[in-house]
Each structure stands twice: as C-alpha cells, then as structure tokens.
Amino acid sequence: MSFSFFKPSRPKTPVEVAKAIKDSLTALDTKTVVEVKALEKALEEVEKNFATMRCMLSGDGENEPNADQVTQLAQEICKEDVISLLVHKLPILGWETRKDLVHCWSILLKQKVGSTYCCLQYIENHLELLDFLVVYDSKEIALNCGNMLRDCIKFPSLAKYILESASFELFFKFVELPTFDVASDAFSTFKDLLTKHDTMVSEYLTAHYDEVLKMKQFEEEKELIIKEIER
Numbered sequence: 001m002s003f004s005f006f007k008p009s010r011p012k013t014p015v016e017v018a019k020a021i022k023d024s025l026t027a028l029d030t031k032t033v034v035e036v037k038a039l040e041k042a043l044e045e046v047e048k049n050f051a052t053m054r055c056m057l058s059g060d061g062e063n064e065p066n067a068d069q070v071t072q073l074a075q076e077i078c079k080e081d082v083i084s085l086l087v088h089k090l091p092i093l094g095w096e097t098r099k100d101l102v103h104c105w106s107i108l109l110k111q112k113v114g115s116t117y118c119c120l121q122y123i124e125n126h127l128e129l130l131d132f133l134v135v136y137d138s139k140e141i142a143l144n145c146g147n148m149l150r151d152c153i154k155f156p157s158l159a160k161y162i163l164e165s166a167s168f169e170l171f172f173k174f175v176e177l178p179t180f181d182v183a184s185d186a187f188s189t190f191k192d193l194l195t196k197h198d199t200m201v202s203e204y205l206t207a208h209y210d211e212v213l214k215m216k217q218f219e220e221e222k223e224l225i226i227k228e229i230e231r
Contacts, residue, residue: 014056021085024042047096083119098141123158131165133152134170150192154192
C-alpha cells in the first residue's frame with residue numbers, strides 16, 4: 001500500500017491568477033508599506049503571483065503557454081482592473097517583480113480576444129495611466145516604465161495621446177538628465193514616439209510647429225546623446 005502525504009498543488013486557473021494578483025497588489029496599501037515585516041510579506045506574495053502570471057503567459061521553459069489560458073488571463077486582468085494596479089503599484093515593487101511585470105506587459109498588450117486587443121482597449125479607456133509611466137525623473141523605475149511606454153507607443157491611439165498630452169514636453173527635459181542610461185532610454189522612447197506613426201506625427205508637428213521650434217535646444221542635446229551612444 002502506498003501513501004501520498006504530499007499531493008501536488010493544482011495549477012491555478014486564469015481567473016484565480018488574476019484575482020490573486022489583484023488581492024496581493026491591493027494589499028500594498030499605506031498601512032502595509034509603513035510596516036516593514038508586513039511589507040516584506042506582501043511583496044513576496046506579489047512576486048510569487050507575478051511569476052505565476054509570467055509562466056502562464058510565456059511558458060515555463062519546457063512547456064509552451066496554453067493559448068486559451070493566455071486569452072482568458074488577459075480578459076480577467078482587464079475585468080478585475082489589474083492593469084491600473086500594475087501601473088500604480090509599480091514604484092513599490094521589487095526589482096525582480098518589476099522585471100516580470102515588463103515582460104508580461106508586452107505580452108498582454110499584444111494579446112487579442114477575438115478581433116480586439118483587450119488590454120489596449122482598457123488603456124484607451126484609462127489613458128491617464130500613460131502619464132504615470134512618463135517618469136524618467138524617477139531613476140529607480142525609469143527603465144521599466146520606458147520599456148512599458150515603448151510597448152504602448154506601438155499603438156497609434158496611445159502614441160497620439162502622449163503626443164497631445166502635457167507629458168510630451170517632459171521628454172525635452174528627460175533627454176538632458178545627467179544619468180546617461182536614463183537619458184538614453186528617454187531618447188529611445190522619444191524617437192519611437194516621433195517615428196513609429198509618420199502621418200500622425202507629421203500632422204501633429206505641422207499643427208504645433210511654433211511650440212516645437214521653441215524647443216530647438218533638443219536638437220543639440222540629441223546630437224550629444226547620439227555621439228555618446230556611438231562611442
């Protein structure tokens with residue numbers, strides 16, 4: 001007779017993964033953040049849930065992701081408002097968790113549900129989230145947000161919002177930041193913003209010619225950055 005004392009845990013469903021992520025991110029409230037032990041425990045739970053999400057979205061190295069699960073997870077993440085939490089809680093997260101977040105963000109934005117990019121549609125309905133990602137003056141999360149922004153800029157509707165928002169002018173300052181890797185990343189994002197959608201950008205620059213002309217110092221700074229990159 002054989003006895004099994006340790007049964008393998010049942011894999012979580014997409015619904016359970018989305019809910020677990022939401023609950024663990026929500027737990028990072030003001031009270032938790034000021035209590036060191038509580039914060040450490042909460043961050044560990046978030047890291048574990050993000051690792052599960054990454055595995056479900058991109059596989060575990062041995063098995064490919066299940067397409068139906070990926071689709072359902074994307075739907076549930078939108079349904080549960082997890083995307084907003086991902087952006088708002090990003091500054092609190094640890095390095096490894098932010099790395100997983102950037103990886104998953106790229107996959108989620110490209111995920112279609114039927115004929116619709118559901119996560120893209122969510123962001124289009126919450127465009128203010130993009131402003132929270134334009135944070136190159138916060139060195140700790142600048143590169144993470146830069147990667148997430150460049151994934152967003154691939155879509156015309158999101159690029160258009162950034163171009164027409166107050167956040168756009170901030171890039172002229174960000175490319176002059178003293179930290180080279182942050183300034184270089186900001187320049188990469190700015191370049192994508194101005195080159196990914198030619199017609200839209202051309203129309204914008206024509207309509208705002210005088211404003212852009214006043215920022216001619218950007219051209220000088222751009223040349224300095226390019227020279228540094230080419231060294």
